[in-house]
């Protein structure tokens with residue numbers, strides 16, 4: 001293998017969410033990608049077990065997308081969407097509304113999941129005020145929730161490392177308990193049964209603050225970034241009921257569950273629970289061009305945008321909201337999803353996937369296995385005093401053996417492109433099983 005640290009000057013790029021020193025001493029560089037595989041700089045094929053970062057649902061190197069993008073850059077590289085327009089975001093929003101859960105027919109464009117989350121929180125606050133409920137300013141997130149890295153997102157998010165060094169964050173935020181109990185539902189297949197009343201703790205927060213002070217609750221239907229935490233059966237429905245009862249908006253952060261990951265276009269349809277706002281990004285453009293979208297219930301838009309009003313209704317937006325090139329990438333992406341039936345492919349493969357995931361039961365240090373759709377969480381016991389080290393060593397070994405997995409703490413999270421075939425599942429789990437069985441951990 002070439003010594004990549006010597007071939008590049010890696011000093012200037014401050015890498016995000018990365019152990020910079022560690023990486024720069026032994027870099028892992030991808031240089032191209034096609035279908036289910038990356039190609040590394042040392043010319044090895046690496047199977048993508050993570051769709052990049054939960055983005056590339058239609059696989060890599062899709063010509064339909066790159067051609068749409070290149071044509072659009074030539075034709076109209078940029079045009080503003082503040083008090084001006086161009087056709088593509090209107091067309092894209094219309095196509096998105098067609099696959100969104102019924103009633104969420106308005107789409108606000110952003111450039112990332114983090115921006116989608118902050119946009120959703122701001123719309124919730126502005127809406128409550130617009131309907132005369134201006135005292136509703138509190139926001140409720142959940143422990144172990146990940147909602148990106150904006151100040152809104154880290155405030156409602158529940159990950160200590162993402163919060164602890166960044167000051168006082170938003171005030172007026174509460175957190176629901178997370179819904180993982182390895183003790184009671186370890187090795188469950190699909191959604192677990194065990195639920196000690198996690199959704200009802202929302203009722204306790206309402207009792208504490210009074211509903212008249214609470215604007216919105218935000219949760220990921222399945223929490224991905226903190227290690228695939230599944231909602232117990234019926235949990236999301238209960239959250240919906242409590243929110244409806246108290247006039248609290250329910251926001252689903254579907255940045256990773258959107259666009260077919262679970263077997264339906266959105267988790268909302270998969271679990272038959274319709275929130276008031278959905279945030280999305282990633283799979284929206286197959287990861288090819290940065291873009292996010294926030295789906296909003298029609299009544300929310302209608303309450304804020306009256307036909308008579310002539311002034312700006314929502315003082316919010318990004319220079320690149322509805323960027324023509326991103327919208328072109330998105331339209332081409334939706335075409336692929338439709339033509340290749342990728343919204344439902346995860347449900348077709350989910351049984352095979354589930355069996356493969358649970359074939360790892362009994363391997364050294366595997367303390368839980370979780371799965372739904374084409375998502376899996378494999379939790380390992382931690383090395384004493386070195387949290388995250390065991391899974392990171394597995395990650396490195398899998399990469400050497402030709403599979404890209406993602407780790408968070410000591411949990412491996414898998415989310416392959418939805419185009420994968422059964423033989424890719426076999427290949428991924430053969431590598432994982434081989435590594436987990438044979439690796440000699442540095443303690």
Ligand SMILES: Cc1ncc(COP(=O)(O)O)c(C=O)c1O
Nearest residue numbers: 112113114146147148253255256
């Ligand atoms: C649920 C969820 N929300 C928000 C985000 C943030 O998205 P981005 O990194 O595009 O800002 C992520 C990213 O992984 C996510 O998983």
